[in-house]
Amino acid sequence: MTHLPALVTLLTVLLLLGTMWAVGRARDRHGIKAPATTGHPAFDRAYRVQMNTLEQTVMFLPTLWLAANYGFSGWAGVAGLVWIVGRVWYALAYLRDPAKREPGFIIGMLGWLALLLMACIGVGRVMLVG
Template identity: 50%
Template structure:
């Protein structure tokens, strides 16, 4: 069973829910009415955090699970926690200024590359052997 990966998946979804709630609050704070997605620059940065998180979820989640299946549930979970930390660093930085989003983006992107390459490599190894 993949209990650790399941818990990390739930934490990643909780983080995404948090970003969604933050956008809803920012709409009220900055007066950006639906369906608008632009207006106040502070709102736009918060909105982009949510959308960027959503854009990375289809890369992160399958890679996480395939890594857990082919390599290790525990290692996948640790990498998943690092991905979430990267997303939090991205969130904090991007809220302050566009230029500060880089470190968090780099952390989470590197984790996704490791998960994807590990899953692909391990699956390929199983096919060959």
């Protein structure tokens, strides 16, 4: 369980790769030439999935590693897997129908909030106790 955060980090990189691939594929399919970031609704959805996932990842990864390094390695990995599942659900739902993306977003957010709580407790405990 102590290496689970590392696996979650690799899965996050693969998730980002997948969203990048989806945008490239949508660009090609719908003739959206770079640097355009809008055009066809399917491309727009793929682009938003990529950007939203990237934005979430910026908050997720540091929180994952803070929680893991300050006493919650196993639980951080589990919460990280919850985040991954939520983000994949979010991405697939958003690509099909943006109105159905909310459950995946909520699951991912719950995983991240658990990590944030663990990180705060872990860092706070070290700062208070020394």
